[in-house]
Amino acid sequence: MNEAKSNFTSRRILLASPYIVWVAGFTILPLIIIIHYAFTDAGGAFTFSNLGLIFSPIHLKAVMFSLEIAISSTVACILLSYPMVMAMRHLGLGKRTFSLFILILPMWMNFILRILAWQMILSNNGILNMILSWFSIAPLKIANTGTSIMIGVVYDYLPYMMLPIYTAIMDINEDLIEAARDLGAGSLTIFLKIILPLSLPGLLSGIVMVFVPSMTSFVISDILGGGKLQLIGNVIEQEFTTANNWHAGSGLSVALMIFVLISMAFTTKEHKEGRESVIW
Amino acid sequence: MKRFKDIISGIYIGFIAVLLYAPILVLIVESFNSSRSRVTWGGFTLSWYVKLFNNNQILEAFITTVLLAFGSAAIAILIGVPGALGIHAMGRKRYKTMMALTNIPMLNADIVTGIALMLWFVHFIPLSFGSVLLAHISFNIPYVILSVMPRIQQMNVSIYEATRDLGAGPVYAFFHVLLPELLPGILSGFFMAFTLSMDDFVITYFTKGAGVNTLSTMIYGQIKKGIKPEMYALSTLIFVLVSLLLSIGTGISAKKEH
Numbered sequence: 001m002n003e004a005k006s007n008f009t010s011r012r013i014l015l016a017s018p019y020i021v022w023v024a025g026f027t028i029l030p031l032i033i034i035i036h037y038a039f040t041d042a043g044g045a046f047t048f049s050n051l052g053l054i055f056s057p058i059h060l061k062a063v064m065f066s067l068e069i070a071i072s073s074t075v076a077c078i079l080l081s082y083p084m085v086m087a088m089r090h091l092g093l094g095k096r097t098f099s100l101f102i103l104i105l106p107m108w109m110n111f112i113l114r115i116l117a118w119q120m121i122l123s124n125n126g127i128l129n130m131i132l133s134w135f136s137i138a139p140l141k142i143a144n145t146g147t148s149i150m151i152g153v154v155y156d157y158l159p160y161m162m163l164p165i166y167t168a169i170m171d172i173n174e175d176l177i178e179a180a181r182d183l184g185a186g187s188l189t190i191f192l193k194i195i196l197p198l199s200l201p202g203l204l205s206g207i208v209m210v211f212v213p214s215m216t217s218f219v220i221s222d223i224l225g226g227g228k229l230q231l232i233g234n235v236i237e238q239e240f241t242t243a244n245n246w247h248a249g250s251g252l253s254v255a256l257m258i259f260v261l262i263s264m265a266f267t268t269k270e271h272k273e274g275r276e277s278v279i280w
Numbered sequence: 281m282k283r284f285k286d287i288i289s290g291i292y293i294g295f296i297a298v299l300l301y302a303p304i305l306v307l308i309v310e311s312f313n314s315s316r317s318r319v320t321w322g323g324f325t326l327s328w329y330v331k332l333f334n335n336n337q338i339l340e341a342f343i344t345t346v347l348l349a350f351g352s353a354a355i356a357i358l359i360g361v362p363g364a365l366g367i368h369a370m371g372r373k374r375y376k377t378m379m380a381l382t383n384i385p386m387l388n389a390d391i392v393t394g395i396a397l398m399l400w401f402v403h404f405i406p407l408s409f410g411s412v413l414l415a416h417i418s419f420n421i422p423y424v425i426l427s428v429m430p431r432i433q434q435m436n437v438s439i440y441e442a443t444r445d446l447g448a449g450p451v452y453a454f455f456h457v458l459l460p461e462l463l464p465g466i467l468s469g470f471f472m473a474f475t476l477s478m479d480d481f482v483i484t485y486f487t488k489g490a491g492v493n494t495l496s497t498m499i500y501g502q503i504k505k506g507i508k509p510e511m512y513a514l515s516t517l518i519f520v521l522v523s524l525l526l527s528i529g530t531g532i533s534a535k536k537e538h
Contacts, residue, residue, distance in 0.1 A: 009369045016366025016378070018359050019421065023381050026418040030396035031384075037399055084296050087289035101530050102297070107479050108522040109304045109515055112499045116507065117303030117310075120318055127306065155299065208387065216389035219481060223503065233391050240395065240486070250399065253392045264387060 037250035050251020059235060059252065063259075066231040069146060070215035073153040077161035077210050078203065080154070085166045086191070103159040115152050115223050122148045122224070144226030152220040160209035168202025169195060212260055232256060304519065311512035318506075328513040335510050338498070342514060344409065345478060345494040352416035353473035359417070360424030361466060365458075367425070368432045382422045393419060394486035407489030415487040416480065420473035427472060431465035 041047045053059055106114065121127045122143055129139040142148045172195060180190050218233035225231075232252070239249030311329070315322025332338065367378045385393055397418065401411045443453040481496035488497060495514075502508060 012369035013366050015362035016370070019363030019366070019425075020378075022359055022363075022418070022421065023378075026397070026400075026414065027381055027384050030393075030400040033399045033403070034392070034396040080296065083292050087292045090285060090289045091293070101526055102300070104475060105519075105523060105526065106300050106304060107475050109307060109519045110495055110499060111479050112481060112496060112503070113307055113507070113511070113515055114303045116503070117306040120306055121302065123319075125319065155303070158296075158300070212387065212389050216391050217482075218391065219500065233389070236391055236395070240398075246399070249395065253395055257388060257392050260387070260389065 034250050035254055037247055038254040039251075041247055050247050051255050053248055053251055054255040059232070062230045062232045062235045065146070065229065066215045066233070069150055069153060069221075069231065070211050073150050073157065073214045074161075074207055074211045076150070076154045077158050077206070080158060081162045081165050081206065084162055085169050086195075088166070089169060103162055106159070111156060112219060112223075115156070115220055118148070118152050118155060119143075119223055122151065144224070144228065146225075146229060148224045149221050149229060149231075152224045153214045153217065156217075156220065157210040157214055160213075161206035164202040164205040164209070165199055166202070168199040172198050208264060211263070215260070216256065307512050308516045308519070311509065311516040313509070316506075316509065328509040329517075332510040332513045332517075335508070337493075338495075338508070338510055338514060341493045341495050341498045344492065345496075348409075348413060348416055348484075348494060349474045349477040351413055352420050352477050353470050355413075355417050356420035356424045356473050357466060357470055360421045360469065361428055361462065363421070364425045364428045364432055368429065368437075382425050385419050386422050386426075390419075390480075390482040391486075394483040397483070398486040401487060407487060407492075409489075409492050412484055412488050412492060412494075415483050416477045419480070419483060420477060423472045423476065424466075424469035427469035428462055428465040431462050435461045 038050050039046055039048070041049070054063065119126075122140075123129075124139065124141060124143050126143070132139060142151075176194055177190055180194055185193070216231070216233040216236075218231060218237045221229055221231045221234055236249050236252050236256070239245050239252065243249075310318060312324050312326070313321055314325035314327065367375055367382075370378065394415070397411075397415045398407070401407055401414075405411055440453055440457050443457050444450065448456070479496070480494075481500060484494050485497055485500065488494075493501075495511075499507060499511060502511070
């Protein structure tokens with residue numbers, strides 16, 4: 001019996017073989033190739049200079065600006081998500097499918113078009129300023145600034161923060177909250193001592209899903225930054241499309257990857273295994 | 281007090297809904313705007329919808345996008361679901377390694393994934409529809425595995441093994457025991473993969489060859505010259521159609537929950 005069982009298990013592992021081949025071919029191999037490009041020059045000689053490019057003043061400026069956008073957008077997403085999830089909980093909008101529906105549906109309108117729509121809303125003679133003028137409020141001048149990039153980023157990635165936090169909070173056992181309330185805890189105490197700690201795995205997934213793409217996006221900054229404000233994503237894209245320097249572009253990509261991995265290691269250190277499901 | 285909280289909750293949800301759907305509303309309005317200029321309203325028209333069906337370029341990009349989304353999601357399921365079953369059977373160490381490798385494409389920035397795949401492709405295969413398909417399968421598989429894995433962890437694998445011990449063939453056991461258990465995970469994985477593939481721009485942009493266009497890359501190419509209003513019409517049609525299908529779908533599953 002035992003033998004039969006281990007037989008099943010070992011045969012079941014074989015099911016993963018196509019995937020293992022896939023990972024080797026399409027996850028590991030591309031990484032090896034990009035690292036190879038990053039550490040060689042056009043002649044094929046070994047060099048650190050591509051990686052070092054990230055420290056040149058102009059690139060460093062782009063990195064700092066990307067960090068500023070990424071950190072502020074991630075924080076804004078967190079601050080917008082918790083009240084939303086709590087409100088959904090409060091109103092009993094607990095239907096998982098319903099909330100998934102509301103949050104994912106916007107993705108069915110092409111994201112570049114949606115960002116272009118934000119450009120129409122935020123531009124100096126755009127829709128927002130038109131509405132403000134009805135109330136005789138002075139027009140906002142946020143077109144082509146970091147603020148408008150941030151609005152686009154927050155808009156685009158908000159669902160990726162809300163969904164994991166929502167999943168984590170909806171999984172909390174209602175009895176815990178009832179017990180705390182019976183023992184005299186107020187709403188704030190319940191939130192700080194029960195809901196927030198238990199939602200941490202969801203929060204961490206959310207941070208990972210929002211921070212990395214918001215740091216490296218180049219389309220949003222292209223459109224909402226008016227082409228003048230450069231994120232590190234824009235710099236890398238131009239190395240490949242206009243400058244045609246693949247080694248430099250790869251060097252910057254690998255530097256970015258190392259940076260992201262380091263910052264993620266700090267964020268996910270507490271992320272215990274067994275909760276992989278938290279994203280959806 | 282409770283009423284007050286209800287009102288605040290309602291207002292806040294409304295605020296987020298406005299934030300999420302305002303740009304979509306703008307695009308839908310644009311699709312009926314007879315003025316080619318995006319900022320002025322020139323009166324209501326349906327002509328962009330008529331012109332859309334004569335614009336072969338846009339229709340071709342649409343077909344490419346849908347084929348890509350459908351093909352990559354389906355193949356991701358075929359590789360990802362057995363992959364998840366196999367990984368689940370592995371020992372602790374190998375399980376952790378495989379899950380870490382699965383997380384790489386999700387953790388890596390899209391631009392890095394796209395460039396790395398492009399550098400790989402240019403050496404071995406022509407950049408074409410095929411290379412984009414391979415790239416989309418690659419970023420779809422992790423989402424499939426992550427939506428199926430919790431299902432596998434919840435189910436009792438012994439039931440499958442018992443079915444087999446009692447003489448059921450692997451095919452019978454798969455369709456009658458395994459598949460019903462895994463189906464919700466497979467469906468949500470497929471839906472996620474399909475949506476992400478439809479909406480992807482960055483990875484497609486780097487791995488596509490000349491002449492291949494998805495809706496995203498076509499729209500990106502039109503930004504400087506101005507978006508063709510037919511594009512707003514097509515996006516509106518897709519959006520309305522998917523909203524309808526999803527509402528019906530959610531309606532059905534909500535009824536099942538009761």
